Amino acid sequence: MATDDAVSARTEPSPVVAALRDAAMWGLITLLLTGPVVGLGTVASSGTYGFIQRWPLVFSMTAIAFAVRFILMMTVWRRRGAPAPRKVVADLPKSLDSLRKLFIPVFVLLAFAYPFISVFVAGGMTPGRYWIDLGVLVLTYILLGWGLNIVVGLAGLLDLGYVAFYAVGAYTFALLSMNYDLSFWVCLPIAGIIAAMFGVLLGFPVLRLRGDYLAIVTLAFGEIIRLVLINWREFTGGASGINRIPRPSFFGFEFVPSGPTSFAQFFGITHSPVHRLIFFYYVTLLLAFVVLIITIRLRRLPIGRAWEALREDEIACRSLGISVVNTKLTAFSLGAMFGGFAGTVFAARQGYISPQDFTFLTSALVLAIVVLGGLGSNLGVVFSAAVLVGGVEMLRNLGFLKQIFGNDFDPTTYRMLIFGVLMVVIMVWRPRGLISSRSPSVFLTERKTVSAAMVHEGRG
């Protein structure tokens, strides 16, 4: 009996000891990693470099790593049973299903009432401005996310250069309205069509490529567009971008304090610059709904089914006579068109664009929104756009942390750091995205929601 105990004790140390050992290892790693880079900050001083030493920070980070690891080892990671069996049908209770039906109208209503709610809650037009602006930003990313969802989520083509179409839309609107004096409403469809043409332009050469080869060529395409925008100074204004893009008007009424075409005067309300923002909010919202309805309808048409079939198995598609060329090109061009719409709205809202707005980071952000939301899920895009764009934007308001860490502490510089951590953590926590179950578009007798494990990934 005693020997048995001794043997088991030797082979398997007590969980506390194991956890301590593990936590100590991670503490040491943190110390080694942060020691030279964080502990010794290089500062240029008189032609050479000096150090700012931040050892207390390094040691506290080490302590935090140790503590977090230890707590996790003792709680969450303690039980390591056999992995759960693969679920074919997602076990959503019936009540949740009906909740979902109720959820969508509430959501739509909330979206429509949002500007008024924010003005009301913030207590006035001017304080509400920030929230409406944030709403427009989130909506723009939702629009982009739904566009990319067609390419990546439905057709399974990994596109890392989606920002190119966003840029094409923005520059088309800016250049047309600056040089030819065309209005926003004329430019919007033109920008969409030109972006779609760029989509075909990208689509043609990459028809034969798959997976990561496709990813790198699309990435290269995005970079090429950005570099051309920077370097073709006569046409695009170069790195300094385009300034003073004309603002759209509301059926001919402009958002100016007074005059014959003043929006405020015509409706007999006091002028506020926030009116234009509210107008933009609704323009973006309507565009988003148009895009959503087109997407939902297309999924039921043969072309939408062909996208999903292509994602699941390209060879099977070919042997069944689906034209891979048409399927891929429509996916690329439709996705690009929606990106172009988003770009137009962006340029009109901002009034100023430059190539800095269209870096790879934006592509990565949109892709992250699509994947974190759950590939192919339209609702997921809404959630993850709200979390990633809205939530990260919220981090700008962490001024109160100054009272804790002292006045030198600037929370805004940690915004992107937290954003990156969030991306990794959500992915590790839910690799299939926030909304991972799917309703199949084709079914035999009854519609069952399919669990994430059964949805194919699409090799492009």
Add this chain to the structure above:
Amino acid sequence: MEYFLQQLINGVTLGSIYGLIAIGYTMVYGIIGMINFAHGDIFMVSTMISLVAVVLILSIGITAVPVILLLLLLVSLLLTSLYGWTVERMAYRPLRGSFRLAPLISAIGMSIVLQNYIQNAQGADKKSFPTLIPGYMSFFNEGSFPVILQYSQLSVMVVTVVVLCIFTWLVTKTSLGRAQRACEQDLKMAALLGVNVDRTISLTFVIGAALAAVAGLMHLIYYGVTDFYAGFVVGIKAFTAAVLGGIGSLPGAVLGGLTIGLIETFFAGYVSVDYKDVAAFSILAIVLIFLPSGLLGRPEVEKV
């Protein structure tokens, strides 16, 4: 002719650095089939470690250049490898066996984390590195355009060749290399035959990071400047090189690196500096249209 030779020297130097980083991409892709997007940033972290180390070493009072270089290489190699290992452990291992886009997003997240971590720790300004290897050889002095081979360029090429020899020996002759090649062919089968797959993958990341550390030091010695964003452009180019050479193929990565380096310098030298990156990316697209699996890659055979 002299101008051509000069561009050739510059191109090969740049290409060597790309090649070293590209190996890290291609190795990881070969084994677990993921794009390690954070690899460019690992390279950037290595340049920062080298920078901190060189300031530290100079402040201690060591002035012998070979000693400095050796110390730098050692410190940067060890710490960067640790970074590579940690990134794999934290961001990729939990996603092993998950669907393909999950590790990609996690890698993009990791890349953002590393960039902002360095920006917060070391500041956003461009950092300059002291000139450790000054001087140059010059040829064709009697002509109008002497060709200059800087000693720093020469050392980049020599170090690259030496490192590649060590690396080739590691992959072809050691048991670790055998395990790696086994994992590359069939992960499940390798595991069944007693290869410790997790350990092999970890070591792959460590080797990739070590090569990136060498590339980082070479980059600093040759260009003498770095910042927190330096990893992105170099990383994209190196990844382009890996794909151009045929992703998964180790000689392909070096070949692709040299090709991209040469295209870039020749285009900058003869056509336009502004559009050199456009040229590199366009040639990538054109090559892939005609050779969809890169220069030396094996065509993907699909079984139905």
